[in-house]
Amino acid sequence: MNLIIHRGTHEIGGTCVEIATDETRIIIDLGMPLADPRDKKKRLKEFSLTGKTVPELIRDGILPRVPGLYRSVGEEKAVDAVLLSHPHQDHYGLFKYIREDIRIYLGEDTDLMLRASEALLGDRFGRHEDKVLMRDRERVSIGDMNVTPFLTDHSGYGALAFLVEAEGKKVFYSGDFRGHGRKKVLFEELLSNPPSGVNVLMMEGTMMGRESETLQAEEDLEIEIASTARVYDGMKLFICSGQNVDRLVTFYRAAKRAGAILVLDLYAANILQELGRKSLPLPTNGFKDVRILFTKQLMKRLLERNLKHWYERWRPYEISPQALQRVGKKAFVMFRDSSVHEFEATGIPKGSVLFYSLWSQYTLEPSFEKTQAFLERHEIGLKEMHTSGHAVLPDLKRFAESLDPEVLIPIHTEYPEKYREHFGNRVRCLKDGECFEL
Ligand SMILES: [Zn+2]
Structure with a gap:
């Protein structure tokens, strides 16, 4: 293998892995790089990709050179499958360039999240009809390989790790994970009952280089937000990703x-609704202390995308920005800079x-300037309330010790050379594109 x-x-970002036997080739993840491959100091903007052909994108280093993976390139034999670990751009952002006859394997929850966000934001995933939806620990066969997905704790909804078995060997791909989120029980379960005989572990190391940082668990963040809120008499605004389900739950519980x-x-409400889980904090799930803010900008976007019913369904629970004044001091309100004027009115x-x-x-990027000016105009306090979606060093160590692989390969990290001091001689650093034989 x-x-x-x-x-x-x-x-960190732009992940793409290939595992191959003589008979079968699979790809795991095909993410958007966060930095421009030609100038790592520059963040890569999606608009710089539009209008470019696949060969141009390969030439520019945006698409990794993988035979048989992309649309409109030659007559190469197609790879047998592409697996997606979770719905974050740096893992699926280039999927729209994948040949449409290739079967895609992804988690059920990842599929729900992608479909909801695609409906709201437009096409990034591509029209891949041939999909297999995976469930926690239910093994699938692809050619002469067996793949078992494991649900993990991460800020990306429904994130999976993969165990790939073939030719008597086992490779484990951690994907992105942490041990301090709302699903940390999944992390502990995997640690107490790990797959045995793993030859190679590819383990993420987003937090390498920040080893001394301690991180709050989501529950601690919830308590801190709630206690900080009590200090402020005015409105409690918050900015978080509408796709970070753990964090939305944290804000609900803190409120x-x-x-x-x-x-x-309307964005976050529709994402949560489409995930179809009754436990999520929505008025439609019986949570009486949740309301939906109708801003013009998001209503317009839903209309443009033929999703009028995606705001009509919230009418019974609607709050307009004007009505916020009545409840504002007793509410945690999701904020977007695109609606600054409505808030100000x-x-x-x-x-x-x-x-x-x-x-x-x-907050240091130009995109934050509009919010910064808004905060200054109204003397609004700014409080950072965040915890990472990625495992801290002690959890990475527990993970590596539990899986106990023969070889540990760093991935999704800016500091692969630091692995050896923490994980010992079994660490093997690869270069992008280098072939490792098992
Ligand atoms: Zn992620």
Whole structure:
């Protein structure tokens, strides 16, 4: 069996892995790189890809050079399958370039999340009709390989790790994971009952290079948000990803602790609704302390995408920005800079606060300037309230010890060379595109 990391040996994002026997070739993930391959200091913007052909994108280093994977390239034999670990752009962002006759394997929850976000944001996944939906620990056969998915704890909904078995060998791909989220029981379950006899472990190391950082668990974040909210008399605004389900639950629970209601925007509400889980905090699931904010900008987007019913269905639970004034002090309100004017038209009470719940580095980017100016105009406090979607070093160590592989290969990390000092001599650093034989 051969293993090639086409991209991801020295960077976070843009992951693409190939595992092959004489008979079968599979690809795991095909993500959008976060940085421009020609100038790693520059963030890669999606618009710079539009209009480019597959050969141009391969030439520019955006698409890794993988024979038999892409649309409109030659007569090569197609790869047998592409597996997707979870619905984050840096893992699936280039799927639209994959040949449409190739079968895609992905988790049920990943599929739901992708379909909801595609409906709202447009096409990034491509029209892959031939899909196999995977369930936790239910093995599938692909050619002469067996693949078993394991649900993991991560900020990406329904994230999977994969065990690939062929020719008497076992490779485990960790995907992105953590041990301090709302699904940490999955992490503990895997540790207490790991697959045996793993020859090679490819393990993510997003947090390598930040080894001394300690991170809050989602529950601790919930308590901190609630207690901070009590200090502010005004409106409690928050910014977080509408796809980060763990975090939306954290805000719901924090609001409840603080005696406030949760006001979601139309984007987050529809994402949660489409996931179809009764436990998620939505008024349609019987949560009486959740309301939906109708902003013009999101209503317009839903209309443009023929999704009028995706706001009509929230009418019984609607709050307009104007109505926010009545409940504002007793509400946690999801904020988007595209609706700044609507928020301002309603008046912002004194003593308001914005909880910023994304990676703190994003506040340094130009895209944050509009929000920054809004905060200054209304003397709104800014409080960072975030915890990473990735495992800290002690959890990475527990993970590696439990799986106890012969060889440990760093992936999804900027510091592969640091693995050896923490995980010993079994570490083998690869280069992008290098073939490792098992
Ligand atoms: Zn991820």
